[in-house]
Amino acid sequence: MSVADRKAREKEALKMLILKGAKKLFLEKGIEQTTIRNIADEIDYSVGTVYVYFKDKNAILHDLHSIGFQELGGYFSELFSIENPMERLRKMGFIYIKFALENQEMYDLMFNVKAPMEFLENSNNDDWDEGAVTFGHVKKTIEECINKGHFVGHNVEPLSFMVWSLVHGMCCLQIRQRITGVKFTNPDTILLDGYNEYLKIIEKL
Amino acid sequence: MSVADRKAREKEALKMLILKGAKKLFLEKGIEQTTIRNIADEIDYSVGTVYVYFKDKNAILHDLHSIGFQELGGYFSELFSIENPMERLRKMGFIYIKFALENQEMYDLMFNVKAPMEFLENSNNDDWDEGAVTFGHVKKTIEECINKGHFVGHNVEPLSFMVWSLVHGMCCLQIRQRITGVKFTNPDTILLDGYNEYLKIIEKL
DNA sequence: TGTATTTTTTGAACACTGTTCATTTTTTTT
DNA sequence: AAAAAAAATGAACAGTGTTCAAAAAATACA
Numbered sequence: 123m124s125v126a127d128r129k130a131r132e133k134e135a136l137k138m139l140i141l142k143g144a145k146k147l148f149l150e151k152g153i154e155q156t157t158i159r160n161i162a163d164e165i166d167y168s169v170g171t172v173y174v175y176f177k178d179k180n181a182i183l184h185d186l187h188s189i190g191f192q193e194l195g196g197y198f199s200e201l202f203s204i205e206n207p208m209e210r211l212r213k214m215g216f217i218y219i220k221f222a223l224e225n226q227e228m229y230d231l232m233f234n235v236k237a238p239m240e241f242l243e244n245s246n247n248d249d250w251d252e253g254a255v256t257f258g259h260v261k262k263t264i265e266e267c268i269n270k271g272h273f274v275g276h277n278v279e280p281l282s283f284m285v286w287s288l289v290h291g292m293c294c295l296q297i298r299q300r301i302t303g304v305k306f307t308n309p310d311t312i313l314l315d316g317y318n319e320y321l322k323i324i325e326k327l
Numbered sequence: 328m329s330v331a332d333r334k335a336r337e338k339e340a341l342k343m344l345i346l347k348g349a350k351k352l353f354l355e356k357g358i359e360q361t362t363i364r365n366i367a368d369e370i371d372y373s374v375g376t377v378y379v380y381f382k383d384k385n386a387i388l389h390d391l392h393s394i395g396f397q398e399l400g401g402y403f404s405e406l407f408s409i410e411n412p413m414e415r416l417r418k419m420g421f422i423y424i425k426f427a428l429e430n431q432e433m434y435d436l437m438f439n440v441k442a443p444m445e446f447l448e449n450s451n452n453d454d455w456d457e458g459a460v461t462f463g464h465v466k467k468t469i470e471e472c473i474n475k476g477h478f479v480g481h482n483v484e485p486l487s488f489m490v491w492s493l494v495h496g497m498c499c500l501q502i503r504q505r506i507t508g509v510k511f512t513n514p515d516t517i518l519l520d521g522y523n524e525y526l527k528i529i530e531k532l
Numbered sequence: 533t534g535t536a537t538t539t540t541t542t543g544a545a546c547a548c549t550g551t552t553c554a555t556t557t558t559t560t561t562t
Numbered sequence: 563a564a565a566a567a568a569a570a571t572g573a574a575c576a577g578t579g580t581t582c583a584a585a586a587a588a589t590a591c592a
Binding site for chain 2: 154233236239242248249250251253254257275276279280281283284286287289291292295298299300305308312315316317318319320323326327
Binding site: 178 | 577578590
């Protein structure tokens with residue numbers, strides 16, 4: 123085990139430490155309220171050090187957004203054992219909403235905050251792999267549904283996009299505080315109630 | 328016409344001038360990139376003056392968000408002449424998407440940016456009237472659809488919320504740059520293609 | 533071992549942000 | 563024309579992300 127190897131490991135470890143500290147503060151006080159100085163203080167390093175390991179704040183937010191997708195992958199893992207694609211589709215949306223509600227700040231970072239996408243634009247890679255993989259799960263499941271005779275007359279990709287938008291829209295309205303003010307009859311369950319209307323609809327297709 | 332009246336009119340005029348300048352800069356360079364100093368420069372007043380007419384930046388963003396809802400109302404106005412509620416519902420979603428795509432920065436401010444909601448929280452009024460009115464149009468139309476025998480077995484409010492979320496989710500993914508990276512077969516029409524899948528579905532309900 | 537070299541860490545400094553408020557300028561009243 | 567009220571100002575404050583010469587620590591070599 124060479125010194126260079128150990129240094130590489132230590133570099134990786136410090137990078138993870140920064141991300142860990144950043145995530146802790148994000149969950150505690152929100153993304154916008156967390157500063158680089160906060161993060162540096164949290165892990166007992168100087169601001170300068172943070173900038174040695176990350177190009178800028180967008181880079182931190184992008185890496186954390188990727189970690190969010192790993193966590194979403196954990197939530198999704200139980201789906202792969204479900205053979206029936208319709209049942210899998212129903213559960214996928216439910217788990218998606220569950221993840222969003224239990225990890226609001228992370229969900230926001232993954233699907234709403236501009237920083238991770240700005241990071242991608244300013245790198246030579248303009249593919250959003252994390253998003254593509256997740257959307258791939260929806261598309262594949264709906265494709266299987268169609269192969270089993272469901273959704274006659276529909277197109278896989280647009281229908282998948284519609285389904286994604288439906289659950290994403292609900293999570294978005296919740297997380298960005300657009301639900302409280304509208305005075306729903308039952309604001310606490312409106313997300314699940316709305317999702318149930320969707321379930322009733324696809325039942326018939 | 329008393330002096331006090333004229334002063335009140337002038338105060339209102341300057342307030343509108345600030346909002347007009349702010350909106351211009353928002354559309355030119357984005358909300359986050361626009362500073363109070365920018366706005367003051369744009370209308371040839373000092374920063375201090377802006378703070379005489381607006382409590383803080385959130386107040387400007389909230390007033391501009393209200394203006395956005397007025398503009399959405401303009402788009403919606405042609406809906407009121409449509410007697411058939413199903414046809415009105417179809418067109419409402421289409422117009423909603425049209426507004427969002429033609430006024431992305433304003434839509435973002437109205438439905439995504441946190442500032443207008445923070446302004447409401449810090450005032451004694453925790454009702455989001457603009458959102459409630461707009462959602463009311465969806466609810467009323469769907470209620471009429473149900474009265475005409477559509478959407479059997481569905482509940483008005485959750486179904487309306489689901490429909491809102493569906494179109495909002497699509498606009499959101501577009502505006503927050505989550506579509507480009509996923510590499511859709513036809514990224515330019517995916518919003519309308521997705522909306523057409525929804526139209527096909529409600530056709531049968 | 534002790535010295536030279538490389539790597540890592542530092543924090544002061546820069547240009548910017550939203551916000552405040554004593555002071556100045558302008559307008560109105562008397 | 564002087565006094566009072568209203569409106570506009572911009573320097574100053576505490577904060578932001580970011581940079582980079584200098585210091586500190588770790589490694590390599592003698």
